[in-house]
Amino acid sequence: MPRFRTPFNGYSVKFSPFVESRLAVATAQNFGIIGNGRLHVLESTPGGLVEVAAFDTADGLYDVAWSEENESLLVAACGDGSLKLYDLAAPAGANPLRSLQEHRKECSSVSWNLRRRDLFVSSSWDDTLKVWSLARPSSLSTFTGHTYCVYHAAWSPHHGDVFLSASGDTSVRLWDLRQPMPTLLLPAHAFEVLSADWCKYNDCIIATGSIDKTIKVWDVRSPQRELATLLGHGYAVRRVQFSPHAESLLASASYDMSVRLWDWRAGGGAPMRGWDHHSEFAVGLDMSPLQEGVIASSGWDGQTCVWHINNAP
Amino acid sequence: MEHASQRLSVLAKQISTVQDGVSGLSLQACSAGDSAAYQRRGVALDDVVIVSALRTPLTKARRGGLRDTDAIDLLATVYRATLDATGVEPAAIGDIVVGSVLGPSSQRANEARIAMFFAGIPDTVPVRTVNRQCSSGLQAIADVAAAIKAGYYTVGLAAGVETMSAHPMSWEGGVNPGVERFPQAQGCLMPMGVTSENVAARFGIDRRSQDAFAAASHRKAAAAQAAGKFKAEIVPVQTKLKDPKTGEERAVVIDADDGIRADATAESLAGLKTVFKRDGTTTAGNSSQVTDGAAAVLLMTRREALRRRLPILGVFRSFAAVGVDPSIMGVGPAVAIPAAVKAAGLAIDDIDVFEINEAFASQASYCVRELGIDGARVNPNGGAIALGHPLGATGTRCTATLLHEMKRRGRTARFGVVSMCIGSGMGAAAVFEAGDAADCPSPRVMPGSDLNLSRDFRG
Numbered sequence: 001m002p003r004f005r006t007p008f009n010g011y012s013v014k015f016s017p018f019v020e021s022r023l024a025v026a027t028a029q030n031f032g033i034i035g036n037g038r039l040h041v042l043e044s045t046p047g048g049l050v051e052v053a054a055f056d057t058a059d060g061l062y063d064v065a066w067s068e069e070n071e072s073l074l075v076a077a078c079g080d081g082s083l084k085l086y087d088l089a090a091p092a093g094a095n096p097l098r099s100l101q102e103h104r105k106e107c108s109s110v111s112w113n114l115r116r117r118d119l120f121v122s123s124s125w126d127d128t129l130k131v132w133s134l135a136r137p138s139s140l141s142t143f144t145g146h147t148y149c150v151y152h153a154a155w156s157p158h159h160g161d162v163f164l165s166a167s168g169d170t171s172v173r174l175w176d177l178r179q180p181m182p183t184l185l186l187p188a189h190a191f192e193v194l195s196a197d198w199c200k201y202n203d204c205i206i207a208t209g210s211i212d213k214t215i216k217v218w219d220v221r222s223p224q225r226e227l228a229t230l231l232g233h234g235y236a237v238r239r240v241q242f243s244p245h246a247e248s249l250l251a252s253a254s255y256d257m258s259v260r261l262w263d264w265r266a267g268g269g270a271p272m273r274g275w276d277h278h279s280e281f282a283v284g285l286d287m288s289p290l291q292e293g294v295i296a297s298s299g300w301d302g303q304t305c306v307w308h309i310n311n312a313p
Numbered sequence: 314m315e316h317a318s319q320r321l322s323v324l325a326k327q328i329s330t331v332q333d334g335v336s337g338l339s340l341q342a343c344s345a346g347d348s349a350a351y352q353r354r355g356v357a358l359d360d361v362v363i364v365s366a367l368r369t370p371l372t373k374a375r376r377g378g379l380r381d382t383d384a385i386d387l388l389a390t391v392y393r394a395t396l397d398a399t400g401v402e403p404a405a406i407g408d409i410v411v412g413s414v415l416g417p418s419s420q421r422a423n424e425a426r427i428a429m430f431f432a433g434i435p436d437t438v439p440v441r442t443v444n445r446q447c448s449s450g451l452q453a454i455a456d457v458a459a460a461i462k463a464g465y466y467t468v469g470l471a472a473g474v475e476t477m478s479a480h481p482m483s484w485e486g487g488v489n490p491g492v493e494r495f496p497q498a499q500g501c502l503m504p505m506g507v508t509s510e511n512v513a514a515r516f517g518i519d520r521r522s523q524d525a526f527a528a529a530s531h532r533k534a535a536a537a538q539a540a541g542k543f544k545a546e547i548v549p550v551q552t553k554l555k556d557p558k559t560g561e562e563r564a565v566v567i568d569a570d571d572g573i574r575a576d577a578t579a580e581s582l583a584g585l586k587t588v589f590k591r592d593g594t595t596t597a598g599n600s601s602q603v604t605d606g607a608a609a610v611l612l613m614t615r616r617e618a619l620r621r622r623l624p625i626l627g628v629f630r631s632f633a634a635v636g637v638d639p640s641i642m643g644v645g646p647a648v649a650i651p652a653a654v655k656a657a658g659l660a661i662d663d664i665d666v667f668e669i670n671e672a673f674a675s676q677a678s679y680c681v682r683e684l685g686i687d688g689a690r691v692n693p694n695g696g697a698i699a700l701g702h703p704l705g706a707t708g709t710r711c712t713a714t715l716l717h718e719m720k721r722r723g724r725t726a727r728f729g730v731v732s733m734c735i736g737s738g739m740g741a742a743a744v745f746e747a748g749d750a751a752d753c754p755s756p757r758v759m760p761g762s763d764l765n766l767s768r769d770f771r772g
Binding site for chain 2: 032033125168170194211236238
């Protein structure tokens with residue numbers, strides 16, 4: 001299985017939606033607590049993962065998202081609260097194209113809109129979310145209401161105006177760009193929620209991952225009770241993601257250093273497969289939208305791995 | 314490096330171990346039930362915590378329902394209610410400290426002792442009074458908290474009482490002629506209303522905004538009363554009322570505040586005459602009411618509360634009393650609040666709810682403006698203009714109102730402040746943190762698990 005070793009600790013990995021062999025990795029020095037950050041752009045070749053570009057930042061990087069309309073554009077979420085926009089096609093000196101500084105605390109995640117392709121959303125430890133347009137130098141709107149760090153934001157793949165947020169205030173909220181208040185406030189867990197994602201095949205299904213070690217799957221039309229609780233991780237679930245290719249498949253990365261694959265419809269709530277190639281927290285996770293079954297993870301051990309779910313990593 | 318330590322604390326919370334099967338219960342240490350961005354303090358077993366905060370209704374002096382009730386009955390009612398609510402055996406109380414301002418000093422100390430026996434507290438428990446004017450109730454809480462911290466005892470009762478029907482504000486005897494030589498000493502002799510006019514004039518608080526502030530106080534209190542919000546903090550008082558004409562006595566139960574005027578508006582208040590100064594701004598409508606009432610707060614160490622399995626209503630975090638110019642004594646909170654908040658290691662922005670005593674709309678609105686506090690965070694259930702200001706009880710009364718409000722808000726309110734100005738030129742403030750009683754998520758049944766079954770059943 002191809003592996004790439006980053007000098008800093010991995011926080012996020014994302015496949016390009018345009019080039020199937022390409023992926024970006026956001027990293028931060030000293031586990032993201034203090035120090036610099038580096039964004040790596042990697043190419044998967046027969047000889048393994050090869051770095052094609054790298055960008056240094058003064059503070060750690062916690063997340064990265066590829067543009068959905070321009071294959072060479074990506075945006076990274078930085079510990080100093082800024083969002084940094086990079087263009088792989090631009091001359092070396094031109095990057096970052098922009099540094100969007102509005103969040104007052106660490107920027108924790110960024111998600112690019114699949115429907116309205118000029119928009120992206122960022123979440124921050126300053127308890128807010130901000131929606132940005134490529135055409136505008138400042139954010140379009142700020143969404144407040146969370147009462148503790150917001151750890152994750154994700155656009156609905158079905159509706160261009162809808163996104164969700166997961167927060168340390170133990171709630172997951174659904175937002176509509178056209179409304180300042182959340183359209184749904186889901187008290188998803190009794191403990192901090194670190195991640196959430198939308199099902200790509202059913203616009204009402206979401207999954208949430210918490211430091212209570214569980215993943216829960218919800219139908220947003222009946223938020224009183226979860227559809228399923230997936231048990232198996234031994235520590236906080238840092239990232240959950242639905243498969244782009246199968247309705248009931250989802251993957252997770254955890255502070256228990258493992259990456260797991262689940263069929264939430266299967267019942268029983270136990271993982272289908274698990275991989276423990278990381279020797280530190282598994283933090284970043286992505287499933288390739290272009291190659292079915294290909295999955296990538298990155299962790300605090302500095303390893304970024306790409307493999308097929310039918311193989312051992 | 315502060316940055317790094319904050320990041321470390323955020324990450325540390327994510328890594329904290331969550332026991333299997335406690336998804337419905339959350340311990341304060343690892344729950345995210347806070348509104349401040351970062352956990353600034355851990356949980357310590359020697360924290361001083363509040364397990365009960367109750368008050369009598371506040372009623373108008375000379376006209377209200379408690380006009381014929383003496384300090385003994387008021388205190389005995391809140392003592393007894395506190396013991397009943399917590400199940401603490403009376404002999405466990407290490408000391409009772411009672412804030413009282415206008416009552417005759419020695420007699421009041423004696424009444425506080427007599428009230429103990431009315432409430433079934435044994436003679437082995439000591440009692441004393443404290444008088445720092447309008448902050449006496451808060452001072453009582455701070456004194457008990459300090460004594461618990463010092464290890465003098467582990468359970469203490471702080472109370473406050475005022476019977477303004479029987480003991481109106483007055484000055485006895487002559488005035489020392491030397492006062493003329495000290496302008497600040499002269500300030501101490503000013504009627505409180507004159508100090509209010511001074512604040513309004515010096516800091517440009519106009520009549521209109523004072524009346525609006527007063528109307529808002531009535532409106533918020535009326536809304537809170539209509540919503541039943543005061544039910545949790547009020548103890549009904551079984552007492553008697555004398556008919557002023559016939560002298561006939563009848564037994565009554567007083568269970569609601571009677572000073573709130575739901576129909577008060579800035580316009581209706583604008584018609585009132587000023588009291589202290591021609592062309593002034595302070596009227597009976599935008600000043601606190603003269604009121605009877607009592608309140609009591611039970612404090613103990615967290616260790617003791619856990620041992621007794623008592624839900625923790627709040628944690629006592631800091632207290633500060635400060636001095637200011639007596640002729641503008643109303644500015645006290647503007648100095649005391651930053652001092653108390655700083656002592657708690659916090660910033661003003663971290664405070665979710667303020668109970669700032671509305672001695673006068675002039676000084677209360679000045680303090681809110683001066684501190685740059687969002688008005689929505691101040692006195693969400695109205696203040697002394699609507700509810701009344703029973704001097705010695707106000708500190709404990711505000712604490713009861715604050716902690717019950719924070720409990721209702723749950724995780725969205727983590728820190729609260731009680732503050733007031735003090736006649737003769739002082740201010741006091743205390744910071745409270747929401748306890749775990751405010752953080753009770755409902756347990757959720759996990760599919761396919763037997764978490765809600767007893768341990769015996771699970772074998």
